[in-house]
Structure formats: C-alpha cells, structure tokens
Amino acid sequence: MTSLLSVTDLSRSPSLEEVSFTVERGEVVCVVGPPGNGGTTLMECLVGAAEPDAGHVEMLGVTVGPGDRRPPGLAAALRGESVPERMKVGEALRLFSRLYGTRGLPRRMVDLLDLEPLLSRRFARLTDGQRRRAMLGLALVGNPELVLLDDPAAGLREGSRGRIEQAIGELRAGYGGVCVVLSDLAQAERLADRVVLLRAGRVLAEGTPSRLVRLLGSTYVMGVPPHLRVDRLQGVRVLPCGAATYLYGSREALENAIQELSPMSGDRVWSIRPPTLRDAYLTLSAVPEPAALEGVTEPAALEASA
16 A cells, blocks of 8 residues: 655755655654754655755655645645635635635534634634634645644644644544644654654654653653762663653662662652653663664663663
8 A cells, every 4th residue: 555655765954864754544643853853844845845955755646856746635734824814714714615626624623623713703813723723724624635734733722732633633534644743742642653753853763652662661760850869779770861860660660769869859759650752752862873773672672772
C-alpha cells in the first residue's frame, strides 16, 4: 500500500538535515521537538512555502518538488494563516465549500470544533483559539485524504486545545491520514499513533509512543532538585536536565534513593511516576548515538548504552 505521505532525506540548511518518515492511511503521525528544532520549516517545505535543499517528497502517490502544485486531496493549516478580517466564519465556510465542490464541513466536525456559535462572527472579532478552530474547519471543508497541521493548539487555553485535539483524533477515521508538527510532547503522547522525534533538525527516533517510552529501560521516574548529590545512588540512572535531575529505575530502587536523599532534603514530598514520552525524549537526547537504538526491542539495551 502506498503511503499517503513519504518524506525521504529532506534537508534545508540550517533547520533540517536528512529527515525521513511516512504517514499511512488511518494514522496520526506527530513530528515533535522543542521550538527551533525544525518542525515549522519541515511543514513549510511540505506545503511548498519553502524550498528544500535536498530530499524527496511524495504526497498521495504524486512526487512534488519546488514550485509544483500540491495534489488534490491535501489540506494544510499553518500558523499565521487567515482570511479577510471582515469575512464571517459562515461565509468563509460556504465560500471554501463552493471552491472545493463539497457540501461543506460535516456536522460532526462543526460540533467538535464548536463552530456553530462562530458562524455569524467576523474573523476580526475572534479570539486566537476561535480563529484557529475556524481555520482548521476551513482546511477540512474539502474532505481531504491527507491533512498537514503546524502546532494547531500551541499556546491555547484548555477548551480550544481540547476541541482541536478531539478533531485531530476524528481525522484518522474520516479523512485518511494526519501529519502534525508539535512542540508539546505530552500532547503528542495523547494524539499520536506514531511519533517522529526531532532534535536540531534531525530525526532522533521514531515509533509508537509506548515503544519510545519502553526504550528507557526503567519502570519509574523521579525528579529531584539539581543541587542534590545523587552520584552514589544504587540501581538508579541519573539524568541532569537544567532545572531538575531525573532519576530512572525500579520503584524499589527509587524508594531506596528517597531514604538516602531525605537527610539532605528536609520534609520534601517525593513523587515517583511512570515514564512519559518527554522522559524518552530527554534520555534519547542524552545518548551519544540515539540512531543506534532504532532497532532496539529490549528495554535493557538503553540502560546499557547510557
């Protein structure tokens, strides 16, 4: 089966270097990395807003290069896009529906994005969250097979963020495939069928969220203040990380670590938790050659590499 999106060795100096991944039908792929790691540049290259230096992109079975028209069946919602400020949301939806030759946005998506109260409002009067929900709705009017989104919920309040996340989840069943660039690792863990982790414009690792978390090779995580001395703890892997130091190990090992740290920390209450995708990103970023872990199936392998 042909992938809906196939990206091979895509590079654009200085932001991207040999990025490769695919999006298959019926899945949400999140390309994730902190701001400045190349996600937005990647999206601009995919939609034709920026020209890559090298690489190959195939969308919906069509190879696209610089200046090529993107194939029908593709939709994108980028940060900063808009329509005339005096236009009403309902007018824009009807206009896009006529342009695409469709019956409009499905009722289910109107409800998920909570667009009904916005139909009579002009874009100039929308909040940031309302505007982004409306722009996502416009992107979906054409019933696309492949949807590209650039951090659509970044910086939004919980209400708008939750509605956009629900809509993205709905897309995997009704629209084919979704590629979302995100900076929030927790959001990617909630949304993604597969995750592509970016660091400094390169692919750090790729896989399902659960597989990437299993690469940690530990069952639990505990954060401690960076000033505490933790180099002598037994059965614990230590990862210094700016504002905190993270300890990885079994629950028993971390409980023993708490006993050793208690005299230095007073009445502090310690929290032991399961690892997350953020922990996986931090740990993989600290491994000298994270690409060597791509074929790892045994969690202990990362522990041996650290």
